[in-house]
Amino acid sequence: MLSKKIEKALNDQIRVEAESSQIYLAMACWAEVKGLEGVAGFMYSQSDEEREHMLKLVKFVNERGGHAHISELKAPNVTFKSFKEMFETLFEHEVFVSESINNLVHISLEEKDYATHNFLQWYVAEQIEEEAMARTILDKINMIGNDKGGLYLFDRDIEQITVST
Numbered sequence: 001m002l003s004k005k006i007e008k009a010l011n012d013q014i015r016v017e018a019e020s021s022q023i024y025l026a027m028a029c030w031a032e033v034k035g036l037e038g039v040a041g042f043m044y045s046q047s048d049e050e051r052e053h054m055l056k057l058v059k060f061v062n063e064r065g066g067h068a069h070i071s072e073l074k075a076p077n078v079t080f081k082s083f084k085e086m087f088e089t090l091f092e093h094e095v096f097v098s099e100s101i102n103n104l105v106h107i108s109l110e111e112k113d114y115a116t117h118n119f120l121q122w123y124v125a126e127q128i129e130e131e132a133m134a135r136t137i138l139d140k141i142n143m144i145g146n147d148k149g150g151l152y153l154f155d156r157d158i159e160q161i162t163v164s165t
């Protein structure tokens, strides 16, 4: 059984994951209308992954005697000044999600909820990967700068970059 404190904290995380999914969906749309199919495809799959993260939490809360709340979400940014700005936003967002997961882990220990603590280890590992991937992408984007040819190649290769991370 979940304590009220843990249930609330997990529900807050459900919202964070749902908002992440919307943020990346908006990025996918922006990249798609700008003609970068590779980047759009990458963002669509990131958006799907975040929805999976959310669902995993939803099921965990309901299975452990809590009630997962599906709440209203903050509207994401739908336009960006540049691809660099968009990927910076992605990186900063992943850092924020990691902090949020760490905070949740902290609460689970305070509450001596070892089942939740164990469940959260998957998210801890996932955030290490996601932050590393976002950092790799940002490094490449910084290297490309305003070079159109570089952006074209980046768009073509983004799938490989992420698979090899």
Ligand code: OFO
Residues within 6 Å of the ligand: 017, 020, 049, 050, 053, 094, 097, 123, 126, 127, 130
């Ligand atoms: Fe990339 O955030 Fe979910 O966990």
